[in-house]
Amino acid sequence: MADIGASAAAVVAPVPASMPKRPGMLRRLVREPVAAIALAIVVLLVLVALLAPWLAPTGPFDNDLSVALSVPGTEGLMLGADGQGRNMITRLLYGLRATLMMGVASVLLGGVVGALVGFAAAFYRRIDGLLMRLMDMLLSFPAILFGLAIAAILGPGISTIILALSVATVPLMARIVRGSAMVVMRQDYIEAARATGMSDARLILRHLAPNCLSPLFVFATLRFGQVILLGSALSFLGLGAQAPMAELGAMASEGRDFLFFAPHIAVIPCLLIFTIVLAFNLLGDALRDALDPRLRV
Amino acid sequence: MQQELLRVEGLRTVFQTSSGLVRAVDGVDLSVARGRTLGIVGESGCGKSMLSLSIMRLVPQPGRTVDGKVLLEGRNLLDIPTGDMRQVRGGQIAMIFQEPMTSLNPVHTVGRQIVEAMKVHSPKDSAAALKEQAIAALKRVRIPSPERRFDEYPHQLSGGMRQRVMIAMALACRPRLLIADEPTTALDVTVQAQILDLLRELQAETGMSIILITHDLGVVAEMADDVAVMYAGKVVERTSARALFEDPQHPYTLGLLGSVPRLDEDRDRLLAIEGAVPPPFAFPDGCRFNPRCPFAIARCRTEMPPLRLVEDGHEVACHRAPIEKALAMESAA
Numbered sequence: 238m239a240d241i242g243a244s245a246a247a248v249v250a251p252v253p254a255s256m257p258k259r260p261g262m263l264r265r266l267v268r269e270p271v272a273a274i275a276l277a278i279v280v281l282l283v284l285v286a287l288l289a290p291w292l293a294p295t296g297p298f299d300n301d302l303s304v305a306l307s308v309p310g311t312e313g314l315m316l317g318a319d320g321q322g323r324n325m326i327t328r329l330l331y332g333l334r335a336t337l338m339m340g341v342a343s344v345l346l347g348g349v350v351g352a353l354v355g356f357a358a359a360f361y362r363r364i365d366g367l368l369m370r371l372m373d374m375l376l377s378f379p380a381i382l383f384g385l386a387i388a389a390i391l392g393p394g395i396s397t398i399i400l401a402l403s404v405a406t407v408p409l410m411a412r413i414v415r416g417s418a419m420v421v422m423r424q425d426y427i428e429a430a431r432a433t434g435m436s437d438a439r440l441i442l443r444h445l446a447p448n449c450l451s452p453l454f455v456f457a458t459l460r461f462g463q464v465i466l467l468g469s470a471l472s473f474l475g476l477g478a479q480a481p482m483a484e485l486g487a488m489a490s491e492g493r494d495f496l497f498f499a500p501h502i503a504v505i506p507c508l509l510i511f512t513i514v515l516a517f518n519l520l521g522d523a524l525r526d527a528l529d530p531r532l533r534v
Numbered sequence: 535m536q537q538e539l540l541r542v543e544g545l546r547t548v549f550q551t552s553s554g555l556v557r558a559v560d561g562v563d564l565s566v567a568r569g570r571t572l573g574i575v576g577e578s579g580c581g582k583s584m585l586s587l588s589i590m591r592l593v594p595q596p597g598r599t600v601d602g603k604v605l606l607e608g609r610n611l612l613d614i615p616t617g618d619m620r621q622v623r624g625g626q627i628a629m630i631f632q633e634p635m636t637s638l639n640p641v642h643t644v645g646r647q648i649v650e651a652m653k654v655h656s657p658k659d660s661a662a663a664l665k666e667q668a669i670a671a672l673k674r675v676r677i678p679s680p681e682r683r684f685d686e687y688p689h690q691l692s693g694g695m696r697q698r699v700m701i702a703m704a705l706a707c708r709p710r711l712l713i714a715d716e717p718t719t720a721l722d723v724t725v726q727a728q729i730l731d732l733l734r735e736l737q738a739e740t741g742m743s744i745i746l747i748t749h750d751l752g753v754v755a756e757m758a759d760d761v762a763v764m765y766a767g768k769v770v771e772r773t774s775a776r777a778l779f780e781d782p783q784h785p786y787t788l789g790l791l792g793s794v795p796r797l798d799e800d801r802d803r804l805l806a807i808e809g810a811v812p813p814p815f816a817f818p819d820g821c822r823f824n825p826r827c828p829f830a831i832a833r834c835r836t837e838m839p840p841l842r843l844v845e846d847g848h849e850v851a852c853h854r855a856p857i858e859k860a861l862a863m864e865s866a867a
Contacts, residue, residue, distance in 0.1 A: 434625060
């Protein structure tokens with residue numbers, strides 16, 4: 238009996254007025270070795286992509302047909318050359334740049350529009366049904382179909398892919414944001430803020446949005462990996478980056494012709510895509526664990 | 535009679551639900567005098583909170599205020615444009631809520647939240663001026679070391695402190711009316727007393743009026759000048775606080791008072807009101823209290839009693855009021 242009383246007292250022990258600061262987001266994130274490695278890979282990839290023009294040994298379109306199809310390890314060509322005799326390292330650096338840019342642009346564009354739709358649906362219950370049925374309609378088309386349709390109208394190209402992937406991201410983001418925003422809308426502080434005469438826009442921006450951010454970030458990170466994969470698939474189908482532009486999916490597509498006698502041309506871009514997607518997925522999972530309030534100590 | 539600040543006439547707020555039309559507030563008349571405190575008393579679910587939200591025009595969907603007037607210094611708040619109403623909220627009428635633990639946004643510092651609330655009404659003030667005013671507001675609600683508290687998050691404060699912050703936020707723009715919806719229900723008894731003292735002191739300083747919504751008759755006795763007793767969406771008794779405790783007239787009020795323990799009486803048992811508040815989509819015919827009323831007669835089951843004056847400044851909605859006279863006649867007969 239006394240034990241129970243003592244442990245209960247321990248559980249409800251008052252929190253000291255000046256609590257020590259909780260370890261920061263980043264520190265909680267990198268506590269897991271897997272997460273730390275994933276974060277390191279993401280940072281490295283982004284840095285390399287940004288610095289591509291300075292890191293690349295040759296210009297992106299410089300070719301030397303005499304070394305075409307050289308295997309990795311050839312003198313002066315660490316990763317070999319492609320079918321046109323372009324340095325694979327240069328092509329990979331520029332391809333990475335294009336692929337990451339495509340991913341960032343689609344997740345940003347689709348994510349922002351989707352988040353706005355989600356906030357609007359949760360905030361203005363009157364238009365919730367209409368907005369969400371629209372989202373359901375978008376959700377019923379596969380992203381590849383969007384890519385084909387938009388390419389049919391605008392012609393193939395990297396902006397076509399970005400548009401298609403953004404449209405495919407909007408309904409997913411809208412659903413996730415609406416879900417968490419509806420929970421926040423029921424909180425007393427929303428009503429209290431309303432009672433101070435705050436405008437709707439301010440209420441959404443200051444009180445609603447900041448409390449919905451963690452699922453939003455987690456989803457954006459995970460979605461980034463998916464978008465890269467989808468974008469590469471669309472590029473592989475020839476809807477995306479057009480020759481001679483370097484893009485990882487397009488490079489894999491070009492390498493297809495030489496798969497039997499120079500497999501490195503297709504395999505290396507695919508390995509890079511694999512690494513990007515894996516790193517972002519692991520990072521997204523770790524972010525979810527780090528942001529989950531139930532797992533906080 | 536003092537000067538009137540707020541007058542509510544025939545206010546009706548309904549909810550259209552799948553189980554029928556819910557009349558949460560059904561024809562309520564109220565009056566709040568300048569610098570005075572009106573207590574609104576009633577059980578859970580009697581429409582007290584919906585009444586206050588109706589005054590603020592913050593009734594949640596699918597509720598609608600369908601009838602009546604809310605006159606603040608003669609201006610009907612139900613008619614003015616939304617933008618003007620926003621200026622009234624927080625500017626002229628402020629509100630504090632029951633749960634100080636959840637009424638503050640956990641992601642912002644308390645200082646920032648007070649500044650936000652003030653910015654709505656004085657958007658031209660500089661950030662530094664607003665911060666100074668916010669610290670002054672914290673000081674006014676007797677928060678120790680307000681400069682430090684300004685940068686703290688809600689989870690670092692105790693319940694009583696948070697309610698003080700809520701009050702500071704509500705009073706930052708010097709409203710003329712404060713609606714306090716169960717401001718002390720979620721707090722410890724000692725903290726309750728401190729908060730009530732604070733509200734009284736602030737009222738004396740600023741001359742604001744208060745609508746105090748509570749189910750705690752002790753709080754009413756301590757704070758209110760006038761009282762309105764609500765039952766099932768209607769005001770059933772309206773008088774001064776003194777008259778309510780000395781000469782309660784409505785059987786429901788009698789029941790409420792009978793269920794409060796008193797030090798100056800020697801009673802073994804407290805009286806309890808039989809039954810529960812009827813669900814608002816299935817109110818009985820006639821007087822809504824009749825199924826629970828020990829004094830009910832046939833007329834109570836068919837005819838809704840209007841609020842009528844039985845004594846000077848004492849209105850009751852009961853066919854049998856004044857009840858002593860009715861009982862005396864009965865025993866004589």
